[in-house]
Amino acid sequence: MNNLPASERLDIVRNKFRPTVRDYIPMLFDDFFEMHGDRYYGDDGAIIGGIAYFNGTPVTVISQVKGRNLEENKASNFSMPHPEGYRKALRLAHQAEKFYRPIICLIDTPGAFCGVEAEERGQGEAIAKNLMEFMTLKTPVFSIVLGEGGSGGALALGVCDELAMLSNALYSVISPRGFASILWKDATREREACDIMKITAEDLQRLGICDYIIEEPEGGAHNNPDLVAENISSYLCDAFKRNLLKPIDELLNDRYTKFRKIGEFEENLDS
Amino acid sequence: MLEDLFSVVKTRFNGTEPNTSNVKKDVKTDIPKDLLFKCPRCSNVTFMDDFTGNAKVCPKCNYHSRISAKERIDMTFDKGSLIEFDKNMTSKNPIDFQDYEEKQESIREKTGLKDAIITGEATIRGDRVVIAVMDSRYMMASMGSVVGEKLTRAFEFATENKLPIIVFTASGGARMQEGTVSLMQMAKTSGAVARHNEAGLLYITVMTDPTTGGVTASFASLGDIIIAEPKVLIGFAGRRVIEGTIKQRLPDDFQSAEFLMEKGFVDMIVERKKIRRTLSHLLKLHQSKGGAANE
Ligand SMILES: [Zn+2]
Numbered sequence: 282m283n284n285l286p287a288s289e290r291l292d293i294v295r296n297k298f299r300p301t302v303r304d305y306i307p308m309l310f311d312d313f314f315e316m317h318g319d320r321y322y323g324d325d326g327a328i329i330g331g332i333a334y335f336n337g338t339p340v341t342v343i344s345q346v347k348g349r350n351l352e353e354n355k356a357s358n359f360s361m362p363h364p365e366g367y368r369k370a371l372r373l374a375h376q377a378e379k380f381y382r383p384i385i386c387l388i389d390t391p392g393a394f395c396g397v398e399a400e401e402r403g404q405g406e407a408i409a410k411n412l413m414e415f416m417t418l419k420t421p422v423f424s425i426v427l428g429e430g431g432s433g434g435a436l437a438l439g440v441c442d443e444l445a446m447l448s449n450a451l452y453s454v455i456s457p458r459g460f461a462s463i464l465w466k467d468a469t470r471e472r473e474a475c476d477i478m479k480i481t482a483e484d485l486q487r488l489g490i491c492d493y494i495i496e497e498p499e500g501g502a503h504n505n506p507d508l509v510a511e512n513i514s515s516y517l518c519d520a521f522k523r524n525l526l527k528p529i530d531e532l533l534n535d536r537y538t539k540f541r542k543i544g545e546f547e548e549n550l551d552s
Numbered sequence: 553m554l555e556d557l558f559s560v561v562k563t564r565f566n567g568t569e570p571n572t573s574n575v576k577k578d579v580k581t582d583i584p585k586d587l588l589f590k591c592p593r594c595s596n597v598t599f600m601d602d603f604t605g606n607a608k609v610c611p612k613c614n615y616h617s618r619i620s621a622k623e624r625i626d627m628t629f630d631k632g633s634l635i636e637f638d639k640n641m642t643s644k645n646p647i648d649f650q651d652y653e654e655k656q657e658s659i660r661e662k663t664g665l666k667d668a669i670i671t672g673e674a675t676i677r678g679d680r681v682v683i684a685v686m687d688s689r690y691m692m693a694s695m696g697s698v699v700g701e702k703l704t705r706a707f708e709f710a711t712e713n714k715l716p717i718i719v720f721t722a723s724g725g726a727r728m729q730e731g732t733v734s735l736m737q738m739a740k741t742s743g744a745v746a747r748h749n750e751a752g753l754l755y756i757t758v759m760t761d762p763t764t765g766g767v768t769a770s771f772a773s774l775g776d777i778i779i780a781e782p783k784v785l786i787g788f789a790g791r792r793v794i795e796g797t798i799k800q801r802l803p804d805d806f807q808s809a810e811f812l813m814e815k816g817f818v819d820m821i822v823e824r825k826k827i828r829r830t831l832s833h834l835l836k837l838h839q840s841k842g843g844a845a846n847e
Binding site: 393395396397399400401402403404405406408409410412413414416417432433436437439440452453454455459460463464477478479480484485488490536537540541543544545546547548549 | 638640641642643644645646647648649650697698700701704726727728730731732733734735736737738739740742743744745746747749750765766768769770771772773774787788789790793794797798802806807815816817
């Protein structure tokens with residue numbers, strides 16, 4: 282694999298021809314039925330969810346929606362969900378659990394939306410609920426970061442049995458822009474921030490966060506979307522083999538442990 | 553996020569700009585500074601003794617100022633009852649962030665803390681409870697590996713020993729300096745809450761100033777009962793970020809405890825002086841369940 286710096290990968294994931302979930306769904310799944318709404322407030326266009334077949338197996342698909350043009354981006358709020366988006370995701374996750382359908386979460390967001398209504402409807406609570414409930418969901422969950430994975434808004438679809446990333450995808454605690462604006466009081470230095478944040482798939486594999494890397498072609502996924510879909514598909518086949526037959530207790534224990542062991546600290550017994 | 557927070561607090565204080573005519577500061581120019589408390593919210597000056605005697609709440613405007621974890625523990629739990637967990641845990645530098653060790657070293661020296669949270673087991677009026685108290689003086693109590701690990705262990709201890717847990721939250725969010733490792737602490741702590749929850753045990757959150765970002769979006773919002781101190785800041789996104797998006801100034805009470813209660817995200821707002829009593833009552837009320845679920 283060529284070792285591109287994170288800032289160059291940022292250009293790749295922001296390329297306007299980069300495939301989005303709308304491109305991948307028909308390539309990866311058959312008979313996709315979209316489901317709408319959180320049953321409390323509304324239907325958030327920033328998150329798409331539904332049921333489909335993956336190689337003959339019924340699955341639930343939940344994803345953040347990047348737009349491919351301005352019109353799509355308006356409809357999907359530039360892939361920045363409101364609380365009702367996360368609540369829709371959780372509703373569909375529980376539906377999947379009821380029928381023991383594996384869940385495939387595709388992560389592609391700069392972050393949860395930061396706005397007045399998002400706060401009023403409990404953005405923090407909505408994300409928190411997803412983290413807690415996905416952790417004990419009695420069905421396998423696979424999350425794949427397609428492009429940008431920004432902060433808690435990404436993690437809300439990221440509590441899973443396996444986390445995979447496309448090889449140019451990034452996954453960070455705060456957007457590189459936000460990082461630069463706090464660190465140097467200068468949001469325009471986001472590329473520089475990108476390169477010190479350790480947010481590439483390889484960095485995160487080293488940190489024990491990313492489990493598998495799905496290869497993109499030279500230059501990025503937009504150069505050959507079919508090939509990327511094929512790679513995602515073959516990753517998912519393997520992931521299913523690894524997890525679908527696990528007893529549920531073991532699956533949940535492994536999921537808990539996957540996150541439980543992340544963290545770097547020392548215990549100084551002498552001081 | 554952190555930067556936003558400071559500005560939030562500042563603008564909110566400036567928003568309720570004092571009328572300086574009532575301020576007694578001129579009178580006391582001959583008294584040494586540490587004998588006086590000047591409220592950052594209403595600008596009134598009171599004797600430090602009156603302020604500290606009032607649990608560090610401004611006697612004039614009821615501003616619940618930030619207090620240290622140690623002060624919180626002393627005023628809330630039975631004297632000398634704390635058995636502290638993981639006292640000496642310190643974080644490494646997972647993303648080799650420049651000057652992270654040095655920065656922490658100097659804060660450790662200043663505060664006497666090893667990181668932003670104290671966890672342990674204590675009693676309130678004799679009832680055993682696991683506790684976790686965040687301290688905003690330590691990097692705005694941001695959550696990195698140590699906060700995540702200590703909280704997770706505290707929840708696991710509570711689950712194993714069938715004990716209720718009380719968490720006093722205060723945080724600027726996830727700790728940027730530990731990168732994506734910090735983000736994952738949100739999932740890790742929420743997982744530990746989930747197991748405690750499934751065991752049928754009681755979890756009470758007390759939100760103090762400020763509870764924001766990744767902490768609001770994880771364990772802080774997951775209590776069975778969520779208490780907040782009056783007028784504290786609670787939110788997910790930074791005020792300045794939102795103001796930047798909507799291009800207008802937000803009202804002063806936006807993201808206040810009262811605002812959150814009105815929107816349905818806080819169960820009760822409790823004055824600092826009544827928190828010990830309230831917690832004790834709530835613990836007693838849950839004793840047949842929360843204290844001993846399977847007995
Ligand atoms: Zn005051």
